[in-house]
Amino acid sequence: MKRPGRGRKVYGTVPGIKIGHVFASRQGLSEALVHRPNQAGICGTKGLGAESIVLSGGYEDDEDHGDVIVYTGQGGRKKDERKQTFDQPLTRGNAALVTSMTTGAPVRVIRGEPDGSGRSGSMIYRYDGLFRVVEFWHATGKSGFLVWRYRLVKLSTDESRSQEAQFEEPAGQDAPTRLEVTIQRVVRSTKVANHVKRAHRFTCQVCGIRLATPTGAYAEAAHVRALGRPHNGPDVAGNVLCLCPNHHTLFDFGMLTIADDLTITDRATGTEIGKLREAPNHRIDRTHLAYHREHHSEGWKHDTKD
Amino acid sequence: MKRPGRGRKVYGTVPGIKIGHVFASRQGLSEALVHRPNQAGICGTKGLGAESIVLSGGYEDDEDHGDVIVYTGQGGRKKDERKQTFDQPLTRGNAALVTSMTTGAPVRVIRGEPDGSGRSGSMIYRYDGLFRVVEFWHATGKSGFLVWRYRLVKLSTDESRSQEAQFEEPAGQDAPTRLEVTIQRVVRSTKVANHVKRAHRFTCQVCGIRLATPTGAYAEAAHVRALGRPHNGPDVAGNVLCLCPNHHTLFDFGMLTIADDLTITDRATGTEIGKLREAPNHRIDRTHLAYHREHHSEGWKHDTKD
Numbered sequence: 357m358k359r360p361g362r363g364r365k366v367y368g369t370v371p372g373i374k375i376g377h378v379f380a381s382r383q384g385l386s387e388a389l390v391h392r393p394n395q396a397g398i399c400g401t402k403g404l405g406a407e408s409i410v411l412s413g414g415y416e417d418d419e420d421h422g423d424v425i426v427y428t429g430q431g432g433r434k435k436d437e438r439k440q441t442f443d444q445p446l447t448r449g450n451a452a453l454v455t456s457m458t459t460g461a462p463v464r465v466i467r468g469e470p471d472g473s474g475r476s477g478s479m480i481y482r483y484d485g486l487f488r489v490v491e492f493w494h495a496t497g498k499s500g501f502l503v504w505r506y507r508l509v510k511l512s513t514d515e516s517r518s519q520e521a522q523f524e525e526p527a528g529q530d531a532p533t534r535l536e537v538t539i540q541r542v543v544r545s546t547k548v549a550n551h552v553k554r555a556h557r558f559t560c561q562v563c564g565i566r567l568a569t570p571t572g573a574y575a576e577a578a579h580v581r582a583l584g585r586p587h588n589g590p591d592v593a594g595n596v597l598c599l600c601p602n603h604h605t606l607f608d609f610g611m612l613t614i615a616d617d618l619t620i621t622d623r624a625t626g627t628e629i630g631k632l633r634e635a636p637n638h639r640i641d642r643t644h645l646a647y648h649r650e651h652h653s654e655g656w657k658h659d660t661k662d
Numbered sequence: 663m664k665r666p667g668r669g670r671k672v673y674g675t676v677p678g679i680k681i682g683h684v685f686a687s688r689q690g691l692s693e694a695l696v697h698r699p700n701q702a703g704i705c706g707t708k709g710l711g712a713e714s715i716v717l718s719g720g721y722e723d724d725e726d727h728g729d730v731i732v733y734t735g736q737g738g739r740k741k742d743e744r745k746q747t748f749d750q751p752l753t754r755g756n757a758a759l760v761t762s763m764t765t766g767a768p769v770r771v772i773r774g775e776p777d778g779s780g781r782s783g784s785m786i787y788r789y790d791g792l793f794r795v796v797e798f799w800h801a802t803g804k805s806g807f808l809v810w811r812y813r814l815v816k817l818s819t820d821e822s823r824s825q826e827a828q829f830e831e832p833a834g835q836d837a838p839t840r841l842e843v844t845i846q847r848v849v850r851s852t853k854v855a856n857h858v859k860r861a862h863r864f865t866c867q868v869c870g871i872r873l874a875t876p877t878g879a880y881a882e883a884a885h886v887r888a889l890g891r892p893h894n895g896p897d898v899a900g901n902v903l904c905l906c907p908n909h910h911t912l913f914d915f916g917m918l919t920i921a922d923d924l925t926i927t928d929r930a931t932g933t934e935i936g937k938l939r940e941a942p943n944h945r946i947d948r949t950h951l952a953y954h955r956e957h958h959s960e961g962w963k964h965d966t967k968d
Contacts, residue, residue: 446876446877451876454875454877458877458880512818512819513818513819550765565908567911568912568930569764569917570752570916571752571757572761574915601906601911605873605875605907606874609876610876611873611874611875
C-alpha cells in the first residue's frame with residue numbers, strides 16, 4: 357500500500373503502524389502521520405471528525421481506564437499556560453470529536469508518558485489503537501470552568517481488523533473516510549430497559565410514535581444518566597426513557613432539554629415541543645433529568661449549521 | 663453459579679458450556695439446556711426471541727460461512743417429510759428470530775455433523791458460540807416455496823465476554839434476558855453512503871425530517887439491496903437511501919414498500935404515506951428497489967400485534 361503523503365488526512369489505522377509502536381517525540385508522531393499536529397492534543401476538523409488524540413496528562417480532567425478513556429476537550433487555557441481560565445468552546449478539535457461520534461469513524465489514540473530520562477516534559481508516545489467516541493457531555497472542570505468530555509471505547513480486535521489498510525484520504529476530499537464499514541450507533545438494552553419499553557407499549561415518550569415491525573413494536577431505551585464511568589447512572593426504571601430512534605439520537609446529542617415538569621425543549625429551535633409522556637408504572641427520577649440537563653443540554657451554545 | 667433447571671429459558675452463554683463443547687446427541691444438547699427442543703431447529707418464542715438454533719444440513723437453503731450464517735426458517739414441510747411443500751409462515755421459531763433482531767439478544771449456534779459411524783442420520787453436535795441476527799428476508803427456496811432467511815453474525819470475543827455468566831431466566835418471566843448489555847442496532851457507513859447523505863443534506867427521503875446535532879445534521883444511510891452474502895448488493899449511490907433512524911428501522915424490517923414511481927406504502931396500515939424524496943445528483947436504481955420489494959416487503963403477511 358502506498359504511504360500517505362505529509363499533510364494528508366488519515367483515518368483509521370496508518371499503514372505500517374501497529375498497536376504498541378513507540379515514537380520518541382511528537383515530531384516523530386507527526387512525520388508518521390499517526391498524529392499530525394505538533395502541539396494540539398486533537399487532530400481533526402468539525403466537518404470530517406477527529407483523526408487522532410494524544411493523552412499525555414496535560415489535562416487534569418482526563419481519566420484513563422485502559423479500554424475506556426474519558427478525554428477532556430481542548431482550549432480554555434491561554435497560550436503557554438497550563439491552568440484553565442475560561443470555558444472550552446465546542447469548536448475545532450472539540451467539535452471534531454462530536455463529529456466522530458456522529459459518523460462512527462474510529463479515532464487513533466496515542467498515549468504519552470515520561471521517557472525515563474528524568475528531564476521535565478520529556479516524553480515518549482505509544483500508538484494504542486482505534487477507539488470510537490460513544491458519548492460527549494460537558495462538566496465543570498477542576499478549574500471551575502466548563503470542559504467538554506468524551507467517552508471513548510476501544511474497538512474490539514475484530515472491529516479494528518475491518519478498519520485496516522484503506523485509510524489514506526486524499527487532501528481536499530470531503531468524505532470523512534474510506535472505511536468500508538463503521539459502526540455508527542450502538543444501542544444497548546438491559547432488563548430494566550425492556551421493562552420501561554413495555555410500560556410504554558413501545559411508544560416514544562417524546563413524540564408518541566410507535567414503530568411497527570413484523571413481530572411487534574420497536575423502541576429504544578435511553579439511559580438518562582449514563583451507566584458506567586464517570587456518570588455511574590443506575591440501571592433502574594427511573595433512569596430510563598422509552599424513545600423512538602430519532603428522539604433517542606437527539607436526546608443523546610443533548611438536543612432535548614427535559615424540565616422537571618417534563619416539558620421538552622428542542623435546543624435546535626429553542627422552542628417547547630410538548631411534554632414527556634408518562635405511564636402509570638414508570639416514574640422518571642428528576643435527579644437524573646437534572647443531571648442530563650447539567651451535563652448534556654444546558655449551559656452551552658450549539659451551532660446547527662453543517 | 664447455579665445451573666438453570668430443566669425447562670428454563672437460557673439466553674446467551676449457558677454456564678459451564680464453552681465454545682467447542684461437543685454433544686453426542688440432541689438429547690444431550692437438550693439436557694444441557696444448550697438447545698432445549700429435541701427436534702426443532704429453532705428454540706424460542708415470538709415474544710422473547712430465539713435462545714438457540716441448530717444447523718444440521720436439514721434445510722437445503724442454509725449457507726454456512728463460518729462467522730456468518732444464512733439460516734433458513736422452519737416449517738413448510740409436512741411431518742416426517744424432508745421436502746418443502748408449502749410456504750413457511752412467519753410464526754413460532756421464524757418469528758422468534760425476527761424478535762432476536764429487534765432486541766439484539768444473542769443466539770446460541772450449534773452445528774451438527776455426521777458422527778463418523780457411517781450410520782445414516784447419526785450426528786454429533788458442537789456448540790459454536792453466540793451470534794446475532796442482523797437481517798431477515800424471504801426468498802423462494804429451491805423447492806419453489808417461500809422460505810424465511812436470516813443472516814447471523816458471530817459476536818466478537820469481546821462482545822461474547824460481556825454476555826457471559828448471567829443467563830438463567832426464571833420460567834414465566836417476560837423479560838427476554840438478564841444480559842447487562844446487548845447491541846441492538848448496528849448502522850454501517852461507507853464512503854458512498856456519506857455521499858448520498860450529503861446529496862440529501864441529511865434529510866430523510868421518506869419523511870423529510872432533518873435531525874440537528876451540535877456539529878451538523880444526522881442521517882443514516884440504508885443500503886437497499888444489502889452488501890455481502892447472499893444479496894451482494896453494490897456499494898453505489900443508486901443502492902443507498904438517506905433516511906432518519908426511524909425510517910431506517912422500518913425499512914430494514916420490510917415495513918416500507920417503495921414502488922418504481924417512488925410511492926411509499928406503509929405495510930403496517932397498507933396505506934400510501936407519500937413519495938420518496940429525490941435529489942438532483944442521486945438516482946435510485948429501480949432494480950434494487952425491486953429486489954427489496956421481492957425479498958423484504960412483499961409476498962408475506964405481517965402481524966403488528968405485540
